Amino acid sequence: MSTIHWTETQPRSARWHSESGLPLPRRVVVADDRMRAAVAYRLACEGTALLWRGDFQNARQLLRAMDRRVGGTAPGAADTPAETFRLQRRFRAHRARVLGKLLVLLDADHGLDLRRAPDVRQAVAEAYGAFDGPVAVALSELLGVISARQWREKGVYVPALEALVHPHYGVFAPTRSEYVDLVAQAPLPRGGDVRVAFDLGTGTGVLAAVLARRGVGQVVATDVSARARACARDNAERLGLTGVVRVTGPELYPEGRADLVVCNPPWIPGRPASDLDLGVYDAGGGMLQSFLSGLAGRLEPGGEGWLVLSDLAERLGLRSREQLMTAVESAGLRVAGRMDTSPRHARVRDTDDPLHAVRAAEVTSLWRLTVVQPSA
Incomplete structure (x- = not known):
């Protein structure tokens, strides 16, 4: 793991974790329920990560709004199936990078301290193992961890x-x-x-x-x-x-x-x-x-x-x-x-x-x- 840094009344830091290989965010700003989707999308495209400190359900809505903006650039069919496949894969990587800029902070007990947040501790512990301090992850990845836990439970x-x-x-x-x-x-x-x-x-x-x-x-x-x-x-x-x-x-x-x-x-x-x-x-x-x-x-x-x-x-x-x-x-x-x-x-x-x-x-x-x- 590497470390991200941001300022929130005072300088703070947390370990960075990405199962999908997303690069370490070099710039992190704090975002909350006042953040507009257009601004969030622009910042993410520029490489700035947004550490969410507002309502969890609002964060999910913001992620969906950002995804709709990314989807407007999805490629169509190319001259050959191979080229179409390469373009689609490149687009999926771009989409993952942009959406991966919306971050949440997990505490050392695998919990998520946000309003209306679900209890993610078991899902996170099963996916990531033990923490020795707070860990920042992409919200899109955390939603995948939650979904995987549901698949594991129901089969x-x-x-x-x-x-x-x-x-x-x-x-x-x-x-x-x-x-x-x-x-x-x-x-x-x-x-x-x-x-x-x-x-x-x-x-x-x-x-x-x-x-x-x-x-x-x-x-x-x-x-x-x-x-x-x-x-x-x-x-x-x-x-x-x-x-x-x-x-x-x-x-x-x-x-x-x-x-x-x-x-x-x-x-x-x-x-x-x-x-x-x-x-x-x-x-x-x-x-x-x-x-x-x-x-x-x-x-x-x-x-x-x-x-x-x-x-x-x-x-x-x-x-x-x-x-x-x-x-x-x-x-x-x-x-x-x-x-x-x-x-x-x-x-x-x-x-x-x-x-x-x-x-x-x-x-x-x-x-x-x-x-x-x-x-x-």
């Missing part, structure tokens, strides 16, 4: 499990059930006699739970993120699967070999802006390549690797099918089969999205990979 229903999975803050939630259904329906290798399976990049642990429910003897789930590992352990316990699912990390592959190795890497080969982006962006396709290059040496005879991957990157022009197949072949693997499914998420129906046609055509596949046997 996400997963039809393939007929049960709830509870995502933690910063862990990708399994709201897109189609990829989970593929893992639930694909024929298990070795005639169904799968003694050990690896789930690489487990996240909430949803795919590990599906494999365990399908009768796999032992599922070893890995993740680079400590938050994800804690989340997967929590869900395994909630589902009564702690005797079957073991969570480890941060290495991608655990020790030993498996009859089945499942990997659902981030689908977009781009640089994540922060740790919160790791569920979507795979810098340089590194996780995908690591899964493929390590698979042959980790499979038991007759075993399979299941690559669960959307073709959205291909449709955006960020990766080609030829590049994917070349990576498979270079790893000494072959495609034994493939199952496809279409997306069912809400963005498919959003005709105002400049990338609507690309998202509507998206296909998610489960690629069944086996080791190429040397010729006699």
